Amino acid sequence: MVIHVGGLWITSPPDVIDALLFASPTPFSGWGVIAMWAILAAALLVALRRRMRLRPRTWRMGHSFLAVVTVVGTVVHAMLIEGTMETVSKAALCALVLVATMKVMADQRVWAKQSKSR
Numbered sequence: 001m002v003i004h005v006g007g008l009w010i011t012s013p014p015d016v017i018d019a020l021l022f023a024s025p026t027p028f029s030g031w032g033v034i035a036m037w038a039i040l041a042a043a044l045l046v047a048l049r050r051r052m053r054l055r056p057r058t059w060r061m062g063h064s065f066l067a068v069v070t071v072v073g074t075v076v077h078a079m080l081i082e083g084t085m086e087t088v089s090k091a092a093l094c095a096l097v098l099v100a101t102m103k104v105m106a107d108q109r110v111w112a113k114q115s116k117s118r
Helices: 002-011 013-020 027-047 056-080 087-108
Strands: none
Touching: 002 013, 013 027, 027 056, 056 087
């Protein structure tokens, strides 16, 4: 993500500023910015996990929510871009990303209440 945004900044700083201010005329840029801020917030949550002294369930729910926002925002961003990738292959890759995310969330039982084991 850093390389992507950095490359965009090198090639067109005004476009990056427009995207960050949600003033870009392209419909996909807003979704990319939302995904970018969500992944940065998730990383910040990881870095500050101990300092914030959040209960494990609260931390897991917050981190998982930000991960879902990142994945959905990224998929919408990618699907709205008309470029070098064919629509069918792009849709297939995006579908695989969504399925993988749902599988991880289900396997980790992120949204399930944790029972106390004795």
